[in-house]
Amino acid sequence: MKTGTVIVVKDLVIRVEFSQDMPEIGEILEVQNKEKSLLLVESLVSDTVANCINLRSSKNIQKAMPVNIMGKGIEIPVGDQVIGRIFNALGEPLDGKEPLSDDVPKRNILTLAKKSTSFTVSKPEVLETGIKVIDFFTPFVKGRKTGVIGGAGVGKTVLTMELIHNIARSGNGLSFFAGVGERVREGHELYETLVDYDLLKNACMLFGQMNENPAQRSLVAIAAAAMAEYFRDEQKKDILFFADNMYRFVQAKNELATIMDQIPSEGGYQPTLFSDVKILQDRLSSNENGSITSMQTIYVPADDLSDPAVQAISHELDSTIVLSRKVAEQGIRPAVDLSLTTSSLLSPDIVGEEHYELSVKVQAVLQKYEQLKGIIAIIGESELSPADRAEYAKAIKLIQYFTQNMFVTEKLTGLEGEYFTRKDTLVGISEIINK
Numbered sequence: 001m002k003t004g005t006v007i008v009v010k011d012l013v014i015r016v017e018f019s020q021d022m023p024e025i026g027e028i029l030e031v032q033n034k035e036k037s038l039l040l041v042e043s044l045v046s047d048t049v050a051n052c053i054n055l056r057s058s059k060n061i062q063k064a065m066p067v068n069i070m071g072k073g074i075e076i077p078v079g080d081q082v083i084g085r086i087f088n089a090l091g092e093p094l095d096g097k098e099p100l101s102d103d104v105p106k107r108n109i110l111t112l113a114k115k116s117t118s119f120t121v122s123k124p125e126v127l128e129t130g131i132k133v134i135d136f137f138t139p140f141v142k143g144r145k146t147g148v149i150g151g152a153g154v155g156k157t158v159l160t161m162e163l164i165h166n167i168a169r170s171g172n173g174l175s176f177f178a179g180v181g182e183r184v185r186e187g188h189e190l191y192e193t194l195v196d197y198d199l200l201k202n203a204c205m206l207f208g209q210m211n212e213n214p215a216q217r218s219l220v221a222i223a224a225a226a227m228a229e230y231f232r233d234e235q236k237k238d239i240l241f242f243a244d245n246m247y248r249f250v251q252a253k254n255e256l257a258t259i260m261d262q263i264p265s266e267g268g269y270q271p272t273l274f275s276d277v278k279i280l281q282d283r284l285s286s287n288e289n290g291s292i293t294s295m296q297t298i299y300v301p302a303d304d305l306s307d308p309a310v311q312a313i314s315h316e317l318d319s320t321i322v323l324s325r326k327v328a329e330q331g332i333r334p335a336v337d338l339s340l341t342t343s344s345l346l347s348p349d350i351v352g353e354e355h356y357e358l359s360v361k362v363q364a365v366l367q368k369y370e371q372l373k374g375i376i377a378i379i380g381e382s383e384l385s386p387a388d389r390a391e392y393a394k395a396i397k398l399i400q401y402f403t404q405n406m407f408v409t410e411k412l413t414g415l416e417g418e419y420f421t422r423k424d425t426l427v428g429i430s431e432i433i434n435k
Contacts, residue, residue, distance in 0.1 A: 002069040004050070006031065009061055011259050012054045012215060014039050016067050023050060026110040028070040033060050038090075039067065040074065040215065042260065051260065055090065057213045075106040076223050078230040083174065086191065086205045089219035094207060109219065109226040112283065113233055124350045127293065130166040130419035131159075133336045133402040136359065136429065138319035138343040139351050140167070142238065143291035145284065146343075147246070147314060149298045149305065150323030150335075156297040157186050159323070159334050160244050161193055161408040163295055166419060168199050173238035174231055175199070178224035179207040181217045181248025193408050210248075214259075217252035225283040232290040239292045241284055247299040250276065250309040267308035274312055281316040305340075319343035332403050338366050355426060361433050362398060369395030397432050 002023075008015035016029060016039070023029060023041045029052060031037040037058035043051045054061065055074075076091030081104050086095040091106070093099065125142040129135055138146055140163075148156050168175040179187050187207050194200040204227065208220030221243055231237045243249075250273065257270035265271050284294045298313050303325060314320055321341050328335035348356040368391045372384065381389065407417030420428075 004029070004067045004069070006061060006063050006065045006067060007049070009063060012057065012213060012256070013259050014052045014054050014061060015045065016050050016052055018048055018050070021069075022047070023069045026073045026108075028072055028074060030068045030070055031058070031061050032066045032068065033058075033062075035060055037061055042256075053215045053256065054213075055215050073108040073110050074219065074223070075108055076227060077104045078107045078227055078234075079105045082204050082227065084200045084203065086207060087223070088212075089206065089208045089216040089223045091223065105230075107226050107230050109223045111226070113229040124345070126351060126422070127167060128422050129163055130421070131162060131334070132404055132420050132425045132428075133334060133338070133341075134163075134321065135420070135422045135425050136355075136362075136402075137336075137338065137341050137346070138321050139345050139355075140293070140295075141318070141345050141350060142293050143286035144318040144345060145281070145294045145296065145316060146319040146321065147296045147298050147317040148321045148323060149300055149310065149314065151300045151303040151325055154323040154325055154328050154335050155333065156299070156323060157182070157190075157244055158406060158409060159321075160242055160295060160297055161190055162406045162417075164190075164199065164203075164240075164242055165193065165197055165407050167240060168202060169197065173202075173240060174228075175203040175240040175242065176224050176228045177203065177205045178221045178241070178243045179205070179209055180221050180243060180245055181208065181210050181212075181252055182245055184209045184211055186244070197407075208252075214252040214255035218249060218256060221246075221249050221280055222283075225280060228292055229283060232287070232292055236289045238290050241292050241294040243294065243296040245299050246277075246296045246313050247301070247309055249280070250313070265308070269308055273309065277312045277316060281313075318345050332399065333406070334404065336402065338399065338402070339370055355422075358426060358429055358433065362429060365391060365395050365398060365433070368392075369399075394432060394435070398429070401428060401432060 002021050004016040004018040007017045025041050027041045029039040035058050038055045039052035040055055041050050042053050045051055074090060077100050081100050085093055088094055127140045127142055129140050148159055150156050187209055194203055206220050206224040208217040228239045228241050232239055253276045254270045262271055284292045298310055300310055301307055322337045323335050324337035327337055346359055372388060372392050405415040405418045410417050
């Protein structure tokens with residue numbers, strides 16, 4: 001077996017020297033200590049030295065220890081046995097259930113799926129979510145990407161859980177959930193929600209929560225994408241892919257870049273920010289075999305929507321749902337900022353003429369509302385013209401109309417969850433707008 005020797009130990013970075021053949025980037029190395037610590041080759045420093053990442057934060061790696069080249073990368077299990085299970089970024093079960101059988105197929109998470117050469121785009125298929133504000137402003141279209149953007153505590157995870165509940169309960173296709181750098185408590189809550197609503201039978205979960213090192217946090221979304229690709233390509237399934245939180249993926253990559261002594265970009269993030277995001281997002285795509293429809297949450301540091309990482313992720317999305325702290329403080333749930341929420345999918349070809357024309361009218365009313373708010377704060381609503389008062393009242397009715405009780409918060413609020421068909425939503429909005 002090909003071997004090397006540890007020459008530098010610095011936090012998670014382990015530098016290994018080889019006298020003969022070098023490993024490839026993305027290959028796994030095994031340190032010959034009691035733990036059999038695993039290293040991932042991150043880069044090649046020279047013809048004889050490799051920079052590696054300590055995947056499990058092992059404390060028992062010392063200089064001069066021998067290292068074996070395993071001849072493979074990080075491999076995760078795929079196939080029917082993984083459905084209903086929970087894994088970490090290395091493909092190890094976390095749910096305490098029976099271990100997977102030895103004959104389960106595996107897939108290298110860094111191996112990209114073959115690109116389609118004959119894929120033709122079919123007519124867009126709108127998936128109903130049952131959530132009024134999403135179905136109207138950011139239609140959930142099969143094979144496309146939607147993002148939920150917001151600061152801490154404004155309801156990103158709750159909205160994601162509600163979407164999983166409403167869309168996945170149809171039983172069509174498979175759902176994959178990647179928990180990236182979020183609280184461990186949120187992972188437990190999601191798992192219990194899926195169990196309570198009998199949704200785990202059509203789902204698979206992968207977690208690299210905030211208690212894990214940045215190596216595992218950065219790899220878990222990639223592992224989930226690789227697993228989703230397998231079911232799309234080999235079993236020709238339509239996949240629902242949920243990621244919470246994409247900002248934590250960038251943050252983990254940034255931590256690794258700092259440890260590797262890479263010079264940060266002007267915004268303070270890793271120099272590979274754009275390519276890190278692009279490589280992952282490109283894997284969440286559709287081909288002639290099936291589709292991957294993704295819903296991603298994006299944490300906004302300090303509620304700054306202009307943050308470079310938030311912008312890099314947003315540019316990859318077809319629709320962005322912006323959650324606002326100001327809206328949340330008014331008691332509106334979901335706390336969607338209607339003026340900042342946008343979608344490139346809101347066109348007559350996709351949603352139909354009626355839906356599109358209504359959306360134009362609603363946006364006009366909401367823009368008028370934003371203009372009138374400043375005036376009312378100075379002179380009061382009574383000083384407005386009758387026409388402006390009518391428009392202002394109409395806007396308030398619309399904002400209140402988009403509030404909705406969630407199924408996944410029934411136990412907390414005591415309020416029964418609500419599901420609205422897209423047709424019902426359009427009828428309700430039309431009644432308000434055309435009064």
